[in-house]
Amino acid sequence: MSNETEDAEPLICDFGFSTKLAEGETCTELCGTKGYMAPEILARQPYSYPVDIWSFGVMLYALMSVRLPFLVPNGVLDENNVQIAY
Numbered sequence: 001m002s003n004e005t006e007d008a009e010p011l012i013c014d015f016g017f018s019t020k021l022a023e024g025e026t027c028t029e030l031c032g033t034k035g036y037m038a039p040e041i042l043a044r045q046p047y048s049y050p051v052d053i054w055s056f057g058v059m060l061y062a063l064m065s066v067r068l069p070f071l072v073p074n075g076v077l078d079e080n081n082v083q084i085a086y
Helices: 050-065
Strands: 075-077 083-085
Touching: none
Parallel strands: none
Antiparallel strands: 075 083
């Protein structure tokens, strides 16, 4: 939020990995914040702007419910992109 008053405006930040794609262009990099990444990113499939809509929806859900919509276990992805929880 822009400040701590009732009239504060929401702020969105952290566009360090952002890139502008041409029509029909896709990305394949695995980047983002676990819990907010769309399934196609985690599956390492080519993706485009719809993943941003997914992440925005997760963010809205988190803001309204004070929790993420999906369980996000600790761990890493194995060579088959399967979450290995600790």
